[in-house]
Amino acid sequence: MLDLDSFYQKVVKNNNRKKIFRVIQEKKRVTKLDISRILNLSITTVSSNIKDMVQIGLISERGFEDSTGGRKAQVIEYLPDSRFSLGMELKETHARIVLTNLDSAILKEKYFDAIDTNILIDECRRITESFLEDFNQRDRIMGLGISLPGTVNMKTSVLENAPNMHVSNVSFKKLEEDLNMSVYIGNEANCSAYGEYEYNDTFKSPLFYISVTEGIGSAIIIDRKLYNGKNHRAGEIGHISIDCNGDKLCSCGNTGCWELFASERALEKSFSDATGSSVSNIDEIFKRISEPVVKKLIMSYAKYLAVGIRNLLMIFDPSFIVIGGNISKYEKELLPAIKKHVFENNEFYTEKDIKIEFARLKENSGIIGASLFPINNML
Numbered sequence: 001m002l003d004l005d006s007f008y009q010k011v012v013k014n015n016n017r018k019k020i021f022r023v024i025q026e027k028k029r030v031t032k033l034d035i036s037r038i039l040n041l042s043i044t045t046v047s048s049n050i051k052d053m054v055q056i057g058l059i060s061e062r063g064f065e066d067s068t069g070g071r072k073a074q075v076i077e078y079l080p081d082s083r084f085s086l087g088m089e090l091k092e093t094h095a096r097i098v099l100t101n102l103d104s105a106i107l108k109e110k111y112f113d114a115i116d117t118n119i120l121i122d123e124c125r126r127i128t129e130s131f132l133e134d135f136n137q138r139d140r141i142m143g144l145g146i147s148l149p150g151t152v153n154m155k156t157s158v159l160e161n162a163p164n165m166h167v168s169n170v171s172f173k174k175l176e177e178d179l180n181m182s183v184y185i186g187n188e189a190n191c192s193a194y195g196e197y198e199y200n201d202t203f204k205s206p207l208f209y210i211s212v213t214e215g216i217g218s219a220i221i222i223d224r225k226l227y228n229g230k231n232h233r234a235g236e237i238g239h240i241s242i243d244c245n246g247d248k249l250c251s252c253g254n255t256g257c258w259e260l261f262a263s264e265r266a267l268e269k270s271f272s273d274a275t276g277s278s279v280s281n282i283d284e285i286f287k288r289i290s291e292p293v294v295k296k297l298i299m300s301y302a303k304y305l306a307v308g309i310r311n312l313l314m315i316f317d318p319s320f321i322v323i324g325g326n327i328s329k330y331e332k333e334l335l336p337a338i339k340k341h342v343f344e345n346n347e348f349y350t351e352k353d354i355k356i357e358f359a360r361l362k363e364n365s366g367i368i369g370a371s372l373f374p375i376n377n378m379l
């Protein structure tokens with residue numbers, strides 16, 4: 001589990017309780033003795049924590065373990081629907097909100113378009129209230145996690161800068177008061193990396209998550225912690241130049257930034273340059289991959305992705321590179337070409353040294369990651 005304590009300290013933590021709950025969640029049905037052995041905790045500590053958790057309905061004591069001889073031990077049962085969480089994803093033009101249970105299953109979701117970013121907090125309140133209108137178990141919701149496309153200070157709950165939304169310095173403290181529930185915010189790439197890392201046991205740190213959207217962002221996980229940097233700007237890799245003498249000028253002031261070649265927007269632009277027709281999303285491009293001209297530009301796009309990834313390997317030497325965003329739906333089409341360009345003629349790395357994968361939660365990485373913030377902070 002990723003350590004978020006350095007970001008969020010809203011409640012006094014009971015680490016034993018958290019560990020005990022994790023074991024129950026993983027095993028589904030387990031006895032107190034098993035828990036005490038697994039965690040090396042005294043039966044008294046395990047029992048008192050379990051008593052508290054049963055009392056608030058988080059778990060239940062149900063049935064007895066089958067055994068041959070001796071006193072049968074009571075079984076502690078995990079209840080995935082005993083608590084819920086809300087995840088919200090805010091983008092330049094739209095928002096999506098989901099209700100999840102303790103297993104991160106999406107139970108309900110709603111899409112909102114035409115978001116007025118000038119009144120961001122009011123919009124978040126409107127979305128949440130409208131989403132929960134007919135939901136009668138609000139007391140079981142642990143909080144709301146919001147994934148945001150910009151620089152986020154998680155400690156102070158401030159969206160410091162989101163150029164695509166044309167907003168800066170928006171505090172989400174008021175939303176917490178308005179909704180009367182805990183609100184956690186995170187940068188889109190950090191939320192996605194968190195979702196992927198928590199959801200998939202095989203992912204190990206150091207992990208570099210690349211978020212390919214309209215631009216390119218990233219999240220860095222080192223020693224099971226999100227690394228944000230001194231100014232919360234670590235991982236703005238979309239603005240690393242891969243062509244400083246070229247003619248592509250970036251809005252950031254630099255020339256030849258990686259995202260001008262390897263973002264969704266870049267792929268859409270190269271498609272319209274090559275075919276003369278424009279598309280509103282990358283799905284329309286991949287649908288036409290059987291056409292030679294489209295296939296060629298998708299392969300050229302994969303090469304640009306690989307160029308940036310190869311640079312990242314040299315800086316970071318991670319265990320995993322995880323590629324997320326809408327393009328993660330096109331693993332079959334892109335991954336072989338990306339790997340080829342990363343590892344071909346590479347004196348430093350072979351495929352054995354590092355795993356390059358596509359996000360497994362696909363387009364839900366960010367929203368699931370955001371919904372996990374309240375859950376992982378509740379105990």
Ligand SMILES: [Zn+2]
Pocket residue numbers: 238239240250251252253254257
């Ligand atoms: Zn740039």
